[in-house]
Amino acid sequence: MNIKQNWYARLKASGAWRPTLLLVAGAGLTAALFMWTPTPATKDDKSHIIQVEAMRVTKAPVTMTVEAQGEVLARTRTNLVAEVSGVIRDITPGFVAGGAFQQGDLLVAIDNRNYVAEVERARANVAGARTELAEEQGLGQYAAADWQRTKAATKPTELALRKPQIAEAQAKLAFAEADLARKQGDLARTRVLAPYVGLVESRLVDVGQYVSPGTALGVVFAADVFEVRLPLPLHELTYLDLPEAMTGDQQPVPALLTSIVLGEDHAWPAQIVRTEAVMDRKNRVLYAIAEVQAPYTGHPAPLRVGNYVRARIEGRTFDDIARIPRAALRPGNKVWLISAANTLTSRTIKPIRAIADVLYVAEGIDAGDIVLLTPLENPLPGTEVKYTLVPDTANSDPLMGSATDE
Numbered sequence: 001m002n003i004k005q006n007w008y009a010r011l012k013a014s015g016a017w018r019p020t021l022l023l024v025a026g027a028g029l030t031a032a033l034f035m036w037t038p039t040p041a042t043k044d045d046k047s048h049i050i051q052v053e054a055m056r057v058t059k060a061p062v063t064m065t066v067e068a069q070g071e072v073l074a075r076t077r078t079n080l081v082a083e084v085s086g087v088i089r090d091i092t093p094g095f096v097a098g099g100a101f102q103q104g105d106l107l108v109a110i111d112n113r114n115y116v117a118e119v120e121r122a123r124a125n126v127a128g129a130r131t132e133l134a135e136e137q138g139l140g141q142y143a144a145a146d147w148q149r150t151k152a153a154t155k156p157t158e159l160a161l162r163k164p165q166i167a168e169a170q171a172k173l174a175f176a177e178a179d180l181a182r183k184q185g186d187l188a189r190t191r192v193l194a195p196y197v198g199l200v201e202s203r204l205v206d207v208g209q210y211v212s213p214g215t216a217l218g219v220v221f222a223a224d225v226f227e228v229r230l231p232l233p234l235h236e237l238t239y240l241d242l243p244e245a246m247t248g249d250q251q252p253v254p255a256l257l258t259s260i261v262l263g264e265d266h267a268w269p270a271q272i273v274r275t276e277a278v279m280d281r282k283n284r285v286l287y288a289i290a291e292v293q294a295p296y297t298g299h300p301a302p303l304r305v306g307n308y309v310r311a312r313i314e315g316r317t318f319d320d321i322a323r324i325p326r327a328a329l330r331p332g333n334k335v336w337l338i339s340a341a342n343t344l345t346s347r348t349i350k351p352i353r354a355i356a357d358v359l360y361v362a363e364g365i366d367a368g369d370i371v372l373l374t375p376l377e378n379p380l381p382g383t384e385v386k387y388t389l390v391p392d393t394a395n396s397d398p399l400m401g402s403a404t405d406e
Helices: 002-014 017-036 113-150 163-188 234-239
Strands: 050-056 059-074 077-081 086-091 106-110 191-193 198-203 216-222 225-233 253-261 264-275 285-293 308-325 334-338 344-348 350-355 358-363 370-372 385-389
Touching (some): 059 234, 113 163, 225 308, 253 285, 370 385
Antiparallel strands (some): 059 308, 077 216, 086 106, 253 264, 253 308, 308 358, 334 344
16 A cells, blocks of 8 residues: 555656546547537438420421522613604603603603604605606506507517516615605604603703714613512522523512611512522522512502612421521530430431521431430430420521511
């Protein structure tokens, strides 16, 4: 007991017991904390499922349309020129820029006094030629009767019967009549008449001005039919059945022209009636010609020459076509589909056309398939997703919008 007491006394006196006590207490506290720490909750793997947007695919026939722009031109445009010389005596009030006229209306009158005199002179020549022919024919008949009275054994010569003289008189009469017709034509050409119903584009002469054959009088155009020359790129021709003269296919193709008139959108029905025979070598386009009948009547607003219009041409109809947003397409003509198990799978598709934000697909996708729309950084086949369906509205289809959609 003395030994034990002495050891305890010496330990207490030296102070070495304190670190030992601290070590023991720390070990006990660590053990207690480890025992009382709660077990971490197991995280549900479903919390990692990606939320995405998708669209259910539908298929239906689609009629393609092709858009182009062009300038309105008159199908018939005429440069009026003087065919005779003289001083302009009169101009009708309607022969001004923008003036309208009917077929046969007098536009310009040239002084015709000299031409009236020429016509009278030609008539006198015709009368003289007829008299000469009658005289020669009478002399020929008298010569034939006289020869019959002599009862000569030989036949009379043509000169004796005055046949050469009669032929000459007939030729002179024909020449005189032709000269009269020419002079009458010159007289008629002193009156410049409207060749059709139309409008005046420009007038280049005025009253009192001297003109000679070939002098430009003005420019007019017919108001019955207007044309629009529409450039079509090569890749757009696939979607159209255009009239072709060489193959005999002359069936017109419906089109709709639109333009803004006085701040409002207006439309005019038209038809593609032909294509030009030569492709534009510079721009590599083929020009199609659209015709508009009666452009100034039967429409809310007149279609004017020189106006630029936008044309929507009706094209071919393709059966069983899917329409999906263009953003769903991935490199390599692939799309991501969501399977029945809500997992991702890739599919290669065959798009036939892309317009604005819409992609038209012919092969590689079926009706009822669910297409992924949300872009993912590194999608992998089999990735589980949770999707929300986005409605497929016809209003998003540029081929089904109104003709005035921009």
